[in-house]
Amino acid sequence: MNRIRCMINDRRYEIEGLPPTMSLLHYLRDELHLTGTKEGCNEGDCGACTVIFRDDSGGSPRYRAVNSCLVYLPMLHGKRIYTIEGISQGNERHLVQESILSHYASQCGYCTPGVSMSLFEAAYRHDMKEPWQFVEQMAGNLCRCTGYRPIMECVREVAGQGKDRFVDKLYEPAEGVETLDYRYEDFRCYVPNTLEEALDFRASHVDAQVVSGGTDVGVILNKVGARAHEFLFLCNIRELRQMREESDKLVIGATARLGDVEMFCQDRFKPLGRILRFFSAHQIKQIACMAGSVCGGSPVGDIAPVLAATDSRLCLQSPRGIRKLAFEDFILGYRKTSMEPDELLVGFELPKLDPMARCASYKISKRQELDISSCSCTFYVETDERDVVTCARFAYGGMAAVPGARARRTEAFILGKVWNEENVDEAARQIGEDFHPISDFRASAWYRGEVAANLLRGFYVETLEDRQPKRLYRPASTLQLEI
Numbered sequence: 465m466n467r468i469r470c471m472i473n474d475r476r477y478e479i480e481g482l483p484p485t486m487s488l489l490h491y492l493r494d495e496l497h498l499t500g501t502k503e504g505c506n507e508g509d510c511g512a513c514t515v516i517f518r519d520d521s522g523g524s525p526r527y528r529a530v531n532s533c534l535v536y537l538p539m540l541h542g543k544r545i546y547t548i549e550g551i552s553q554g555n556e557r558h559l560v561q562e563s564i565l566s567h568y569a570s571q572c573g574y575c576t577p578g579v580s581m582s583l584f585e586a587a588y589r590h591d592m593k594e595p596w597q598f599v600e601q602m603a604g605n606l607c608r609c610t611g612y613r614p615i616m617e618c619v620r621e622v623a624g625q626g627k628d629r630f631v632d633k634l635y636e637p638a639e640g641v642e643t644l645d646y647r648y649e650d651f652r653c654y655v656p657n658t659l660e661e662a663l664d665f666r667a668s669h670v671d672a673q674v675v676s677g678g679t680d681v682g683v684i685l686n687k688v689g690a691r692a693h694e695f696l697f698l699c700n701i702r703e704l705r706q707m708r709e710e711s712d713k714l715v716i717g718a719t720a721r722l723g724d725v726e727m728f729c730q731d732r733f734k735p736l737g738r739i740l741r742f743f744s745a746h747q748i749k750q751i752a753c754m755a756g757s758v759c760g761g762s763p764v765g766d767i768a769p770v771l772a773a774t775d776s777r778l779c780l781q782s783p784r785g786i787r788k789l790a791f792e793d794f795i796l797g798y799r800k801t802s803m804e805p806d807e808l809l810v811g812f813e814l815p816k817l818d819p820m821a822r823c824a825s826y827k828i829s830k831r832q833e834l835d836i837s838s839c840s841c842t843f844y845v846e847t848d849e850r851d852v853v854t855c856a857r858f859a860y861g862g863m864a865a866v867p868g869a870r871a872r873r874t875e876a877f878i879l880g881k882v883w884n885e886e887n888v889d890e891a892a893r894q895i896g897e898d899f900h901p902i903s904d905f906r907a908s909a910w911y912r913g914e915v916a917a918n919l920l921r922g923f924y925v926e927t928l929e930d931r932q933p934k935r936l937y938r939p940a941s942t943l944q945l946e947i
């Protein structure tokens with residue numbers, strides 16, 4: 465198969481003769497002249513370009529709001545997409561359009577198509593019960609002139625209320641597509657349906673750029689251009705999206721979407737569930753994956769500290785077999801990993817946490833959502849019956865050149881000591897010996913050092929009663945709503 469097959473607003477499309485580096489946003493606007501979808505930032509930050517994906521590779525079908533500026537043509541293969549033009553029927557407005565109208569939730573209207581599509585997803589979700597979920601649903605949509613109050617009124621009104629033709633469409637069986645081998649000029653994009661095909665391609669094309677969710681790769685594509693001419697897209701491989709609970713661990717597929725991982729882990733593996741609440745924003749989490757976060761090797765990545773502090777394992781696979789590595793053996797240096805050229809990261813094993821262990825994650829950023837951490841961390845502490853520390857792992861992001869850097873001296877200091885306020889305070893003073901962070905536009909070195917120490921002190925206080933605290937129910941954005 466060398467043509468990209470997809471459905472957009474219930475019309476079938478077969479795409480060929482276009483560069484695979486073209487984003488869905490530009491395909492919609494420039495090729496199909498569906499100009500309702502707007503371009504704002506072109507890097508996943510504003511939500512103006514939000515469209516709906518029905519992608520049932522893995523799990524039950526669900527509408528997902530995604531940023532079309534970070535989705536590329538090969539990723540459309542086998543997908544159903546809805547844009548703002550496709551949700552009304554003739555003169556009959558969709559429920560979410562009615563809601564926007566009646567709440568005066570649009571003024572200049574530039575953000576409104578994107579806002580509408582995030583509301584559209586909410587209309588067919590039946591799991592939105594807690595206040596934070598309404599905030600989270602809309603956090604990826606910036607609006608400069610209407611204010612968020614009416615938009616938040618809309619999401620509360622429409623959530624779970626979609627009872628129209630889109631319910632049937634959601635459950636229509638997906639059309640199977642064959643593995644795609646798309647070529648355009650000197651580009652080649654391979655979109656396999658199975659892991660076996662992906663591994664074979666990887667082994668024979670070691671320079672191909674691997675793409676899971678494409679949110680990291682996409683920002684570079686949009687800003688700098690293609691760094692490779694061959695791409696291996698993993699988005700259609702169902703087995704890589706699986707998540708399951710075993711007696712001693714959770715197994716998370718490499719390309720399980722972060723939004724799904726967040727929900728799966730919120731009670732099962734709280735440090736990850738909590739950090740994902742404050743990771744990027746909704747549309748990014750509907751497509752980005754853990755594999756992309758870890759393989760990118762960013763020193764400010766928020767998932768790395770969780771994996772390092774909880775002693776989680778990474779599963780790497782090639783045609784030669786599978787190997788499992790502790791996170792710290794995977795990271796070799798600044799953006800350098802121990803992955804062999806023919807390997808793919810295929811999954812994660814998160815050990816079930818001893819309920820008596822203390823463990824929590826924290827993220828400090830200027831904004832609650834859609835912001836890169838100035839400092840993030842996960843702490844893990846085991847104590848014996850006398851409250852003497854028998855194991856301590858303190859892993860940080862944003863404090864060193866490597867992701868999930870351990871505060872080794874601080875850990876050594878607290879080991880064997882009683883876990884009490886005095887000793888934790890003394891341990892926190894050692895953080896300055898462990899790290900020499902940089903100053904940048906996000907935070908000064910001084911600030912990072914102070915906050916890193918204070919987070920450890922805060923962890924002590926927070927885990928006095930609840931040893932593995934869940935998500936924080938902090939107010940979001942600029943407004944606390946009475947819900």
Ligand SMILES: Cc1cc2nc3c(=O)[nH]c(=O)nc-3n(C[C@H](O)[C@H](O)[C@H](O)COP(=O)(O)OP(=O)(O)OC[C@H]3O[C@@H](n4cnc5c(N)ncnc54)[C@H](O)[C@@H]3O)c2cc1C
Pocket residue numbers: 507508509673674675676677678679680681682683698718742743744745748751752753754755756757758759760764765766767807808809810834835836837
């Ligand atoms: C708007 C925005 C907000 C963000 N917010 C945050 C945030 O709050 N916190 C944070 O930590 N990060 C954030 N990020 C970055 C984030 O880490 C990534 O967006 C995401 O997790 C990467 O996953 P992906 O699947 O999209 O990766 P991709 O873009 O698909 O891949 C990233 C890298 O990993 C490699 N790769 C991917 N999968 C595999 C695999 N299976 N095997 C081998 N190599 C692989 C790719 O080749 C590429 O080099 C943000 C990004 C954006 C655009």
Ligand code: FES
Pocket residue numbers: 502503504505506507508509510511512513514531532533534
């Ligand atoms: S244009 Fe801003 S998120 Fe896509």
Ligand code: FES
Pocket residue numbers: 569570571572573574575576606607608609610
């Ligand atoms: S209505 Fe103008 S930016 Fe939202």
